[in-house]
Structures are given as C-alpha cells and as structure tokens.
Amino acid sequence: QGTRDHAPAQAALRERLLSAVVSCFKRHGAAAIDTPVLELRETLMGKYGEETKLIYELQDQGGELLALRYDLTVPFARYLAMNKVTNMKRYHVAKVYRRDNPATTRGRYREFYQCDFDIAGQFDPMIPDAECLKIVHEILSDLQLGDFVIKVNDRRILNGVFAVCGVPESKFIPACSTVDKLDKVPWEEVRSEMVGEKGLSPEAADRIGEYVQLHGGLDLIERLLQDPKLSQNKLAKEGLGDMKLLFEYLTLFGITGKISFDLSLARGLDYYTGVIFEAVLLQQENEHVEEAVSVGSVAGGGRYDGLVGMFDPKGRKVPCVGVSIGIERIFSILEQRLEASGEKLRTTETQVLVTTPHKHMLAARLKLISELWDAGIKAEMLYKKDPKLLKQLQYCEDTGIPLAAIVGEQELADGVVKLRDVATREEVRM
Amino acid sequence: QGTRDHAPAQAALRERLLSAVVSCFKRHGAAAIDTPVLELRETLMGKYGEETKLIYELQDQGGELLALRYDLTVPFARYLAMNKVTNMKRYHVAKVYRRDNPATTRGRYREFYQCDFDIAGQFDPMIPDAECLKIVHEILSDLQLGDFVIKVNDRRILNGVFAVCGVPESKFIPACSTVDKLDKVPWEEVRSEMVGEKGLSPEAADRIGEYVQLHGGLDLIERLLQDPKLSQNKLAKEGLGDMKLLFEYLTLFGITGKISFDLSLARGLDYYTGVIFEAVLLQQENEHVEEAVSVGSVAGGGRYDGLVGMFDPKGRKVPCVGVSIGIERIFSILEQRLEASGEKLRTTETQVLVTTPHKHMLAARLKLISELWDAGIKAEMLYKKDPKLLKQLQYCEDTGIPLAAIVGEQELADGVVKLRDVATREEVRM
Numbered sequence: 121q122g123t124r125d126h127a128p129a130q131a132a133l134r135e136r137l138l139s140a141v142v143s144c145f146k147r148h149g150a151a152a153i154d155t156p157v158l159e160l161r162e163t164l165m166g167k168y169g170e171e172t173k174l175i176y177e178l179q180d181q182g183g184e185l186l187a188l189r190y191d192l193t194v195p196f197a198r199y200l201a202m203n204k205v206t207n208m209k210r211y212h213v214a215k216v217y218r219r220d221n222p223a224t225t226r227g228r229y230r231e232f233y234q235c236d237f238d239i240a241g242q243f244d245p246m247i248p249d250a251e252c253l254k255i256v257h258e259i260l261s262d263l264q265l266g267d268f269v270i271k272v273n274d275r276r277i278l279n280g281v282f283a284v285c286g287v288p289e290s291k292f293i294p295a296c297s298t299v300d301k302l303d304k305v306p307w308e309e310v311r312s313e314m315v316g317e318k319g320l321s322p323e324a325a326d327r328i329g330e331y332v333q334l335h336g337g338l339d340l341i342e343r344l345l346q347d348p349k350l351s352q353n354k355l356a357k358e359g360l361g362d363m364k365l366l367f368e369y370l371t372l373f374g375i376t377g378k379i380s381f382d383l384s385l386a387r388g389l390d391y392y393t394g395v396i397f398e399a400v401l402l403q404q405e406n407e408h409v410e411e412a413v414s415v416g417s418v419a420g421g422g423r424y425d426g427l428v429g430m431f432d433p434k435g436r437k438v439p440c441v442g443v444s445i446g447i448e449r450i451f452s453i454l455e456q457r458l459e460a461s462g463e464k465l466r467t468t469e470t471q472v473l474v475t476t477p478h479k480h481m482l483a484a485r486l487k488l489i490s491e492l493w494d495a496g497i498k499a500e501m502l503y504k505k506d507p508k509l510l511k512q513l514q515y516c517e518d519t520g521i522p523l524a525a526i527v528g529e530q531e532l533a534d535g536v537v538k539l540r541d542v543a544t545r546e547e548v549r550m
Numbered sequence: 551q552g553t554r555d556h557a558p559a560q561a562a563l564r565e566r567l568l569s570a571v572v573s574c575f576k577r578h579g580a581a582a583i584d585t586p587v588l589e590l591r592e593t594l595m596g597k598y599g600e601e602t603k604l605i606y607e608l609q610d611q612g613g614e615l616l617a618l619r620y621d622l623t624v625p626f627a628r629y630l631a632m633n634k635v636t637n638m639k640r641y642h643v644a645k646v647y648r649r650d651n652p653a654t655t656r657g658r659y660r661e662f663y664q665c666d667f668d669i670a671g672q673f674d675p676m677i678p679d680a681e682c683l684k685i686v687h688e689i690l691s692d693l694q695l696g697d698f699v700i701k702v703n704d705r706r707i708l709n710g711v712f713a714v715c716g717v718p719e720s721k722f723i724p725a726c727s728t729v730d731k732l733d734k735v736p737w738e739e740v741r742s743e744m745v746g747e748k749g750l751s752p753e754a755a756d757r758i759g760e761y762v763q764l765h766g767g768l769d770l771i772e773r774l775l776q777d778p779k780l781s782q783n784k785l786a787k788e789g790l791g792d793m794k795l796l797f798e799y800l801t802l803f804g805i806t807g808k809i810s811f812d813l814s815l816a817r818g819l820d821y822y823t824g825v826i827f828e829a830v831l832l833q834q835e836n837e838h839v840e841e842a843v844s845v846g847s848v849a850g851g852g853r854y855d856g857l858v859g860m861f862d863p864k865g866r867k868v869p870c871v872g873v874s875i876g877i878e879r880i881f882s883i884l885e886q887r888l889e890a891s892g893e894k895l896r897t898t899e900t901q902v903l904v905t906t907p908h909k910h911m912l913a914a915r916l917k918l919i920s921e922l923w924d925a926g927i928k929a930e931m932l933y934k935k936d937p938k939l940l941k942q943l944q945y946c947e948d949t950g951i952p953l954a955a956i957v958g959e960q961e962l963a964d965g966v967v968k969l970r971d972v973a974t975r976e977e978v979r980m
Contacts, residue, residue, distance in 0.1 A: 121614060123588055125629050128581035128640065135582065147923055149930035150564065151558035151897040156661050157587060157618075157645060158553055176619075178611045181649060184551060188587075188608075198556050209557065209930075215587060219611060231586050243933035250916075259924065372916040467581040486680075486802040493577055493688065500579035500639075503673035 121221030122230030128467035133454060135232075136465075137263070138213055141235045141445055144259050145211035148251060150237055151342040153210045154421070157217075161185040167194050167427070169293075169390045174218045182321040188217035192236040193391075193424070193442065200240055206438050207241035217365075226416075227452035238442030240348065246362055249395045249423060250369035252443040256399050256419045257375045259445060265418070265453060271382040274363055275422075277344075277391050278332075280356020281383070283348040285327035287320055292320045293390065299332050300386035303400075307333060316352030335382040338367045353401065359394070387422060394423030395441065401453075418446045464520075472523040472539075474501040475512040482506070484527045492525075499525075516542040552660030555675050557592050558897035564663075564886060566895075567644055567693070571665045571875055580667055581670035582642045585625040587647075591615040594830060597624050597857070599723075599820045600690075604648045610676045618647035623664040623821075623854070624871065630670055631861030637671035656846075657882035668872030670858070676792055679815040679825045679853060680799035682873040686829050686849045689803045690874055691876060695848070695883060697832040700808055701765075703815040704793055705822050705852075707774075710786020711813070714779040715757035723749045723820065729762050730816035737763060765812040768797045776806075787825070796825065809855030816850060824853035825871065831883075848876045894950070902953040902969075904931040912936070918967065922955075929955075946972040 126134060164175055164187050176188040189195050192212045200208065211234045222230055228328060237255055260268045278299065282292050298313050307329055314325040326340035331350075334340060340363050350356045363381060370376045387396045399419040421443035428438035458465065474489040476482075482505050492499040500521065502512055509526075516524055526538040531549070540547045559566055594617050606618040619625050624643045630638065641712035643665045643714060652660055667685055669678035709728065712722050728743050739758055742971060744755040761780075765771060771794050782787045793811060800806045817826045830850040858868035888895065904919040904927050906912075912935050922929040930951065932942055939956075946954055956968040956977075966979045 123586035125586070125633075126582075126584035130582055131582040134584070146899050147926065147928045149898050149900040149928065152556075152561040153558055154556035154561050154564070156555070158647075158661060172975035176611075179607045179609050181606075203555075203557070204588050208558075217588075217771045231588060239933070246914075247912075247933040247935075254920065254923065369916055372913055373920045453728070468579050469576050470579040482677075483802055486677075486799055489686065490803045493684065494579065498577045498579065503669070503671070503677040505674045505677075533860070 122220070122224070122225070123464060124229065129465050130455065132467045133458060134451060137236065137447065137451055137454060138233070140262055141259055141447065142211065142213060144255055144262065145235075145237050147258075148209070148237070148255060150209045150211040153196075153199065153212055155189070155199055155212070157184045157188055157215070159189050159195060159198070161187045163198050163431070164190055164194060164509070167391065167430075171388070173219075173451070174220050176217045176219050190218060191216050192234050193238070193427070195234060196236070196238055196240075196442075197424075197427040197440070197496075198431050200428045200438055200440075201436075207239070209237075209239045211235070211237045212367055222539070227408070227446075227449040227450075229448060232448045235445040235447050237265045237440060237445075238440055240438050240440045242439055246365045246369055246395075249362075249441050250366055250373065252421055252441055253366075253370060253379065253397060254287075254373050256371075256376060256397070256421075256445075257378060257444055260399060260401075260418065262376045263450060263454075265401055268378060268399055268418070269402060270379050270397055270399045270419075271385045272363070272366070272379055272397045273382055273385040274359035274395050276355040276359030276394060277350075277363065277383065278386060278455060280350055280353040280359060281331045283355070284353050286324045287328070291318060291320065291509075293455075295320065295328070296386045297388065299384060302332060302384035302386075323384070330412065332383045335380050335384070336473065337379070338364070339379060340381055360394070387420065391424040391427045392422040396420075396422035406424065416449065418449050420444060420446070466520040468500075468521075469498050470500045470519065470521045472500075472525050473500055473512060473516050473521045475509060475524045475526050476507070477509045477526060477528045479506040480530075481527060484532055488525065488527055511526045513540075513542065552650070552654065554654070554659065559895050560885065561657055562895045562897045564881060567877065567881055567884060568665065570692055570876065571689055572641065572643060574692065575665075575667050576687055577688075578639070578667070578685060580639045580641040581644055583626075583629065584644070585619070585622075585642070587618055587645065588783075589625060589628070591617045593628050593754060593861070594624060595622055597821065597860075599818075601648075601818070604650050606649055609882050611860070620648060620666050621646050622874070623668070623857070626666070626668055626670075626872075627854075627870070628861045629855040630858045630868055630870075631866075635670070638667045639667075639819055641665070654956045655882075657876075657879040659878060660764065662878045662936045665877050666877040667875075668871060670868050670870045670871055672840045672869055674827075676795045679792075679871050680796055680803065682871055683796075683800060683809065683827060684803050684805060684874055686827070686851075686875075687803075687926060690829060690831075693880060693884075695831055695880065697806060698848070699810050699832060700827055700828055700829045700849075701810050701812040701815045702793070702796070702825065702827045703812055704789035704825050706824060707780075707784040707793065707813065707842030708816060710780055710783040710789060711758060711761045713785070714783050715761070716754045717758070721748060721750065723751065725758070725817045727818065729758070729814060730815035730818055732762060732816075734835050738893045763811045765810050765814070767806060767809070767811060768794070770811055771797060792825070802832045805895065815848065821854040821857045822852040823855045826850075826852035827873075846879065848879050850874060850876070896950040898930075898951075898973055899928050899951060900951045902930075903946050903951045904929055904941060905939060905956050907938070907956060907958045908937045909936040911957055911959075911962075914962050918955065918957055938951045943970075943972065 177192050178186040184212050215231055216234050279292050282295050287295055302310055311325045314320045315322050344350050345360050370379055378536040398417050399415050423441040425439040429435045474485045484500050489499050531538055536549045538547050538549050602924050608616040639817050645661055646664050647661055709722050712725050732740055739753045744750045773975050774780050774840050775790050798811055822863040828847050830847050853871040855869040859865045906915055916930050919929050919931050961968055968976045968977050968979050
C-alpha cells in the first residue's frame with residue numbers, strides 16, 4: 121500500500137525528471153553522497169517531532185535496532201558528524217519511507233524519492249541560503265511547471281513575533297505549528313486553535329494575527345525593521361537584517377519576482393533555526409486535463425544550524441542550509457500532462473533493428489548485431505530464427521527505433537547492408 | 551553493520567561504474583523498470599530455499615506484513631505476473647538486502663546494489679540466452695578487470711547426469727547444491743558430503759564425479775551427446791542440444807574464447823530451469839596492491855522458466871533468462887585499484903570558479919555567477935564576502951576546477967571578465 125511499480129514509460133519519465141534536477145545540482149558544484157536506506161533507530165528518534173510515529177521500524181532480529189530513513193537530511197547530518205566533515209556541498213537523490221496515509225493521486229506515497237541539495241559549513245551570512253533559492257527557481261523554471269512563488273520566512277522572525285506578542289518561550293513550537301496551517305485554513309480557525317488547544321491568550325493571538333497575515337518584499341522588511349515592538353527584539357532584528365541581505369542577493373540573481381516574504385510560513389519540522397522557504401505552484405497548466413491535480417508545495421527547505429551537533433559527541437555544530445525538491449508531486453503533474461498530450465515517450469534508446477527479409481539468415485544477423493554492439497551502437501533484433509520483415513518493421517514503429525539494418529542473401533553476397541529509414545522508407549546500401 | 555556511506559569520491563566511482571553497466575544494458579535495447587524496496591513478505595517466501603532466513607522483515611504494524619527485497623529477480627517476476635506482461639527486456643539497478651554475515655573487504659555487504667538484465671518471453675531457443683552471455687562479456691571487457699572466464703552449464707544436463715548416475719529425483723536439489731561447492735573444495739570433500747549428509751550411494755557419487763569434473767567447449771558437448779548413458783536421457787539430451795546451439799551463437803558473437811562448458815557449475819538458487827552461468831576473474835591485476843582481494847564470481851544468471859507462473863493465479867508461465875552483475879565486488883576492485891594508483895577522482899563537474907582579486911566585489915560575483923548558471927555553465931564561488939585570491943585559486947586546484955573567472959574593479963569598469971586557466975596560469979580578457 122502506498123508504493124508503486126514503475127513501468128518502462130514511467131521509469132523513462134522519472135529518469136528525465138531526475139536528470140533535470142541532478143543537472144541543476146551539478147551546475148552548482150555539488151558532489152553526490154550515498155547513505156544506507158537503513159539507519160539505527162536511535163538516529164531517527166527525536167528528530168521529527170509528532171511525525172516520529174510514521175517511521176518504518178524493522179523487526180528486532182537480535183542485533184541492531186534498525187529503521188528505514190524518513191528523509192535525507194537527518195542521514196546527512198549523521199554523516200557529517202560521523203566523518204567530522206565541517207564543509208560540504210552535496211546532493212542526494214534517493215528513496216525515503218513514511219508510514220503515512222497515502223494519497224497516490226496527489227503524488228503522496230509511502231515510498232518516494234527525495235532530491236536534496238545542502239550546503240554545510242561556516243560562511244558569510246545568506247550567500248548559501250540565496251543559492252538554495254536560486255536552485256529552486258532554476259529547477260521550477262526548467263521544468264516549465266507554470267507560474268510559481270517561493271515563500272520565504274525566518275524562524276527567528278517568527279519567534280521574535282511570538283515574543284513581542286506575549287507568548288511564553290515554551291509555547292513557541294506549538295504556536296509555530298499552528299501558524300503553519302495558515303496556507304490551508306483561514307485565520308479565524310488558526311486563532312481559535314491558538315487560544316483553545318495551544319492555550320495562548322486571546323490578546324496574544326490577535327497580536328500574532330496582525331503579523332502573520334503580512335506578506336510582501338523588501339518594503340515589508342523595511343517596515344518591520346522600523347516596527348516599534350519587533351525592532352526591540354534581538355532575534356527578530358537579526359532575522360529581519362538577514363532577510364534584507366537575502367533579498368539583496370536575490371535581486372542580484374534577478375529572481376525576486378517569484379519570491380514572497382511571507383510571515384505565515386512556518387514549516388513543520390523542529391530542526392529549522394533560520395531562513396525557511398517553500399515553493400508552491402500558483403495554478404495548474406492543465407488545459408487538457410479534466411480534473412487538475414492539486415499538488416501544493418513542490419520544494420522546501422531552510423537553515424538548520426543545530427542538527428549536526430545532535431550527532432556529535434561533543435555537540436560541535438556545523439551550520440547547514442538546504443533544499444528538498446518535491447519530486448513525486450512534480451512527477452504526478454508531468455505524468456498527467458504526458459498522458460493528456462498523447463505523446464509517447466520512448467522507453468529504450470535503440471538506434472537500429474537488425475532485420476532480414478527472408479529465412480535462414482539468423483547467423484548473418486547475429487554476426488552483424490555483434491559487430492554493432494562492439495562498435496557501441498544500440499541495436500536489437502527479434503529473438504526468432506525466421507521473423508517476417510513486416511513484423512520486424514512493425515516492431516521498429518511500435519518502439520520508435522529509427523533505422524532497420526536489412527541483411528538478405530543478396531546483401532550478404534555483395535558484402536553490404538541495406539539501411540532503411542523506418543519513417544521515410546528511404547534505403548541505402550552500405 | 552554491513553552497510554556503508556559513500557563519500558563523494560566513492561559515489562563518483564560508483565556512478566562511473568554503474569553508468570558503464572547501464573550503457574551496456576541500453577545498448578542491448580533494455581527498458582528500465584523500478585519496483586519498491588518493500589515487498590509483501592509472502593512474495594519473498596518460498597523462493598530462496600535455505601537463504602530465506604536472511605530476509606529482512608519489517609515490524610508488524612497492524613497492516614501488511616512487509617520485507618525488504620532480497621534480489622531483483624523475484625520482484626521482476628512478481629511485476630510481470632501482476633501486470634500480465636509476457637514479453638519484456640528490462641534492466642534494473644537498485645539496492646537489495648540480505649541479513650548475511652558481512653565481509654566488507656571482499657565487497658560483501660548487507661545492503662548492496664544489483665544490476666540486472668532480463669529477457670522475458672517465448673522465443674526461439676538460446677538466442678536471448680546467448681545475448682546474456684554477450685552482455686557479461688562486454689561489461690567485463692569494458693571495465694578492464696583482467697582475464698575472466700564465463701562458466702556455462704544447464705540444469706537439465708545436471709539433472710540428466712544425476713538420473714543416469716542412479717540418484718532418485720527427490721535428491722536432485724540436494725545433490726545440485728553439493729556439486730555447487732566444487733569451485734571451493736576438492737572432489738573428495740564433495741563426494742563425502744554426497745554420501746554422508748545427502749545419502750547418495752558411493753557408486754552414484756563416483757559416477758557423478760566422472761561427469762562433474764569435466765569442462766571444455768564444443769568438443770565436450772559433442773562427446774557427451776555420444777555418451778551411451780547421457781544420450782539416452784531426455785533432459786540431458788535437450789540440454790546438450792541447446793548447449794550446442796548456444797556455442798554456435800557464441801561463436802558468431804566471437805566470444806567462445808572466454809566461455810567454458812563446466813559441468814561442476816550448479817548455482818545455488820532453486821528457480822533455475824535451463825542454462826546457468828557464472829563469470830569469475832582469473833587473476834587480480836593488482837601489481838600495486840600488497841594484498842590482492844579475492845572476489846570470486848562477478849556475474850551470474852540463467853534461465854528461470856517457472857518463477858513468473860508462481861505469481862500468476864492461473865500459473866501461466868513466462869520463460870525468462872537473465873544476468874546479474876556483481877557490482878559490489880567489481881567496485882571493491884576498482885576502489886583498491888584507484889587507491890593504489892594515487893589518481894584523484896573529481897567529485898564535482900564544476901567548470902569555472904567565479905573569483906575576485908580584491909574586496910567589495912561580492913555583488914559583481916553574484917551577478918556573474920547567476921548569468922553563468924542561467925547559461926547552463928557549471929560554476930561555483932566561495933561563500934565569503936571578501937575571499938583572498940590565493941585561497942580561491944587553491945580551491946580550484948584542490949577540487950580540479952579548470953578555470954577561474956576573475957572580476958576586479960578594472961574588469962568591472964571595462965565590462966570584461968578575466969578568464970584564467972588554473973593549470974597553465976594563462977589569462978584572457980573577454
């Protein structure tokens with residue numbers, strides 16, 4: 121349940137998609153790493169808050185207690201700490217596992233790919249953070265998924281808001297996870313959860329409401345930097361100062377048109393410590409599809425300066441910022457779009473089919489195809505002793521093979537091969 | 551235990567290796583499929599004989615009972631049956647899991663990659679089987695692993711041998727698994743296991759010994775086809791007839807020089823029904839390595855005509871033949887060889903580092919690198935506001951970046967960039 125096989129057409133589409141994403145990661149100078157699908161259970165515990173219950177655990181087999189990885193970020197942090205790496209730009213494309221309720225039509229599975237790019241190391245502020253946003257911008261543009269916006273916020277600004285609104289520090293995390301729902305439910309509902317379930321005072325909730333419904337650009341940052349309350353809060357001031365710097369860099373990258381500083385963005389996971397961001401598609405370009413897929417967020421990430429330290433025996437921190445591309449959701453869109461277009465994706469790369477017009481030519485075909493393979497040419501033949509020419513040409517058309525190399529007795533006697541362009545039916549002897 | 555992280559250098563080496571293998575699979579017209587790492591536990595049960603105890607099972611979480619896949623063959627057969635596919639040439643490169651005793655120096659892990667190529671469908675005899683052997687030959691030649699031999703046998707010939715030697719049919723499988731040990735222990739030991747543990751008569755064991763110590767080529771096949779006892783056995787006759795055909799095709803492929811018809815080859819798994827084969831390296835090319843790694847078999851496979859039927863509700867069979875490349879053992883060899891050579895594999899593909907010779911040029915660098923990325927050029931910069939030029943050039947040398955694009959105030963004023971070849975120190979303004 122919640123997993124799927126990929127038939128050749130899907131595997132080919134996925135290869136195309138992953139290769140676009142990996143190209144971008146390589147364009148930004150990232151190296152690949154790989155980690156096991158299995159992690160020690162204790163490595164994953166205490167990293168995902170409420171979501172811990174979704175971790176797949178293996179049977180106790182009298183050795184180590186193991187679990188399937190839940191994401192690629194915690195294994196990366198574990199890798200950095202274990203190998204005492206303090207400086208690395210890496211990407212990792214691999215499957216992760218969540219015992220969630222699957223919603224397969226919307227691209228939500230229990231086994232799914234993640235495509236992560238992260239920059240670890242102590243650097244000047246906001247330069248790696250800006251690059252992560254540039255990467256999201258490049259990938260979503262390359263894939264032509266339609267209009268999108270990348271929402272940006274900072275955990276320090278959110279915590280500053282909570283502080284100046286009179287929320288006790290112990291309630292920052294619950295308040296944060298309530299704010300996170302603002303992209304799905306109206307403020308009134310969020311407010312009543314804050315006051316009811318989370319136990320904030322109605323006055324605090326109202327004050328929070330004034331802030332978290334704001335979104336804009338550099339102008340909003342400037343306004344909040346002048347805000348009499350927020351400007352007095354150390355965390356918020358730091359966050360806003362960095363946000364201003366980030367926008368400066370994003371302006372140089374020429375991508376602020378797609379960026380929205382959005383105070384309602386909170387992100388679920390506990391480990392973020394600074395900038396956070398999330399990309400959403402604004403509308404589906406699905407003219408040909410009857411029912412558009414609702415996909416929500418297609419990329420997200422942020423800064424997590426404390427996670428590596430949790431795995432280091434001496435607690436040494438390695439600041440990190442990274443982004444994860446929501447490849448399954450994008451795959452769902454591309455799959456639907458392909459289906460609607462009626463375009464047929466080739467599932468093989470075969471260049472030439474070795475064929476014969478009549479019987480008793482198997483030896484000649486085997487000899488020729490072997491020469492082609494040895495010359496690095498992608499070649500196939502039908503696994504029949506005496507196939508009909510029509511069947512062979514039909515196979516070319518069905519599978520998109522552009523050329524047929526024909527060997528008959530005449531060709532054999534003349535020491536030539538007849539090469540036929542399957543589409544135009546033109547033939548040359550060579 | 552028995553798993554490992556891949557650091558960038560290892561990940562790069564593995565990418566190179568997998569890409570050589572996948573190129574070969576694509577050259578032979580295979581399509582990719584993908585299946586989940588998780589399978590229903592019942593899918594895996596009863597397929598691996600004694601090895602079933604090595605399957606990793608997941609905790610019972612109140613839903614389906616799951617396990618990690620043990621190989622890629624059983625999931626492929628399950629895929630064919632589930633989707634009623636009767637004709638397919640596919641490859642699959644993915645991780646599999648075995649709760650075995652790891653021997654990591656010899657490339658034996660609990661999590662490891664398999665690279666499988668299989669041809670499913672009803673075809674004329676031995677044509678797909680010959681292609682599988684051609685693929686092994688191409689891959690081992692391409693990778694320059696040194697001299698190798700591909701041992702070939704047929705389960706029908708082995709069973710025929712057992713029959714004419716007076717082994718009751720119920721003891722074919724135990725006899726088979728005992729014969730399989732002949733590559734590791736001398737005949738005397740195998741014989742005593744047959745007579746002792748497996749309960750064969752000493753006479754039967756002696757008669758088997760005369761056959762299974764034979765190996766050769768077409769001449770041996772011809773001799774056995776004339777063998778007064780074997781030629782009377784239907785199974786053996788079929789197997790020998792097909793073996794002769796196989797050698798005919800392999801002669802056309804020009805690869806019989808590396809093929810040995812070896813009656814001691816038995817292969818462990820139960821599901822083989824016809825041709826079986828296994829490639830072994832004859833010697834290590836490890837002049838520079840003090841202690842050569844003993845790697846054993848580096849590829850293996852065979853025909854399994856009954857496996858798909860086990861997953862079909864009506865038992866409909868789909869004949870299959872396939873090969874699995876032992877990528878971890880090959881990886882161990884390449885890793886040791888690389889280490890011995892002192893060659894440093896680049897872990898990134900960055901073409902140019904955007905640098906500056908003095909302070910206050912961050913904005914110019916960000917603008918330039920953004921243009922490069924948008925033009926599809928692989929570019930990096932140091933994440934520092936004011937890095938020293940020497941440090942920047944050092945970074946190029948450390949990571950193998952061939953070019954440095956230098957922007958200083960003069961260049962900015964002139965509207966040019968200075969492009970420096972890191973190795974030759976030549977510079978051009980452009």
